[in-house]
Amino acid sequence: MTTVIWIAAALVLIALYLSWTAGRLDRLHARIDAARAALDAQLLRRASIAQELATAGVFDPAASMVLYQAAHAARLARDEQREVAESELSQALRAVFAETAQVRAVRDAPGGEATTEELIAAVRRVPMARRFHNDAVRAARAVRRHRTVRWFRLAGHAPFPLAFEMDDEPPASLTEYAVRAEGPGH
Numbered sequence: 335m336t337t338v339i340w341i342a343a344a345l346v347l348i349a350l351y352l353s354w355t356a357g358r359l360d361r362l363h364a365r366i367d368a369a370r371a372a373l374d375a376q377l378l379r380r381a382s383i384a385q386e387l388a389t390a391g392v393f394d395p396a397a398s399m400v401l402y403q404a405a406h407a408a409r410l411a412r413d414e415q416r417e418v419a420e421s422e423l424s425q426a427l428r429a430v431f432a433e434t435a436q437v438r439a440v441r442d443a444p445g446g447e448a449t450t451e452e453l454i455a456a457v458r459r460v461p462m463a464r465r466f467h468n469d470a471v472r473a474a475r476a477v478r479r480h481r482t483v484r485w486f487r488l489a490g491h492a493p494f495p496l497a498f499e500m501d502d503e504p505p506a507s508l509t510e511y512a513v514r515a516e517g518p519g520h
Contacts, residue, residue: 376463381408385401420502
């Protein structure tokens, strides 16, 4: 009788562990979904601001066209091409804002101060949102690699989480402007 009790207790403990692990994995997948939604929002915000700038008449026609096409492609890209499209938008932003004169031109345009601040915030938030997403993916992958998770199929039918890899380096002129605008006290 004692053996049966010990076996039952062991089975209960194993069931509790499996349940806890499945719950943890579910929370990690929910965290990935939330982080991906935040990343998508930041990417959309950045593309919208870039598109707005491209049509504002601040830049020369070639720069406006490059920026508009990259922003438009980033907004319409499907999942399998999104990383490339977003990287191309980052490159277009760096090309258009290669010099601080471009930042001054945007800032001096009507409503340009607010637009400049929005763009600076957007190009700063994209790398942070991507980092949060990729950290959540890394944590879920670590749990999913455990034998117990694989053997008991605790992940269910959820796809294996993929990191979002893109070029998200902001234009240097915007970063320099932001540092100067904040002043020495920040």
